Amino acid sequence: MNQQQRLNILLEMVSERGNVSIGDVSEQLSVSTATARRDLNTLAEQRLVTRTHGGAAALGSGYELPLQYKIARQADAKLAIARAVERLIPSGATVGMNGGTTVTEVARALGRSDRMTSVGGEPGVTIVTNALNIAFESSVRENVKIVVTGGVPRRQSYELIGPLVGRSLQDFSLDVAVLGVDGLTAEFGATTLHEGEADASRQISRLARRVVVAADQTKIGRSTFARICALDDVDVLVTDGVLPARIAAQFDKAGVEVVVAPLR
Known part of the structure; x- marks a missing residue:
């Protein structure tokens, strides 16, 4: 699985759950905690999630995935x-x-x-x-x-x-x-x-x-x-x-x- 595929899945996880931990990401995607942390940082830098201590959260209750990240869903x-x-x-x-x-x-x-x-x-x-x-x-x-x-x-x-x-x-x-x-x-x-x-x-x-x-x-x-x-x-x-x-x-x-x- 490449990084873009991981980012798609991560955004969907945040959209559905509201927040995720680095441990959740590592287990769900079968990657190291270091990789999970880097991916969450990448999304935060793009202003798609908010980084929290030990994880990330959706930007708000009306969180909406950008169109380019919805393509693979369903x-x-x-x-x-x-x-x-x-x-x-x-x-x-x-x-x-x-x-x-x-x-x-x-x-x-x-x-x-x-x-x-x-x-x-x-x-x-x-x-x-x-x-x-x-x-x-x-x-x-x-x-x-x-x-x-x-x-x-x-x-x-x-x-x-x-x-x-x-x-x-x-x-x-x-x-x-x-x-x-x-x-x-x-x-x-x-x-x-x-x-x-x-x-x-x-x-x-x-x-x-x-x-x-x-x-x-x-x-x-x-x-x-x-x-x-x-x-x-x-x-x-x-x-x-x-x-x-x-x-x-x-x-x-x-x-x-x-x-x-x-x-x-």
Whole structure:
């Protein structure tokens, strides 16, 4: 295991537990205490954790992993969800997208899709997004037309946020909005960790005839700080496993169609 892989795992440990000790790290990663200490110091220098006596702690209760450290989390599930979402989107559609790793995989799936071919000079799919990484990757695809909202970039997620997002969207109409979320419950609906990202995602969802939430099982039944929309504003949930009976009944009552993506 190289250092970058160790750092990914360490950040996930801190995110889930709130704090870790050097002994925890040494045992979990099967490395020496000296290596564990160096890795924690590296993360502290990057301002991703706070060093404590004998370990490290998350930066706060709303701790959020930077996007580049989320890539490997639930990777198989995210790829499966992306394939399933791609199949729900008709050729020629205009698709709104927020940021995050799962939605990034959806954008990649659309860019590679044989169904999304340009015809008569018209794009195979138009993506309207506030995510700079999605815009950058998709801009090289000849079959994809990219429209980027205004806004101020948030370094943690590469998403544009602020009032310029809504202003730049006000004259658009979307066939589908594909949203990544940090939580989805019957009580609080679709939520995320940052209020600016929640507002931008809400602006995108309001323009769409159909709202699709792409979320793996770790997000279901969990609520986070800022609401994007109520559950009954969601038309389809694409996830990687069968929902528990109680949650499935709540989602059915709210009129949410649940699509389970097959894992390869």
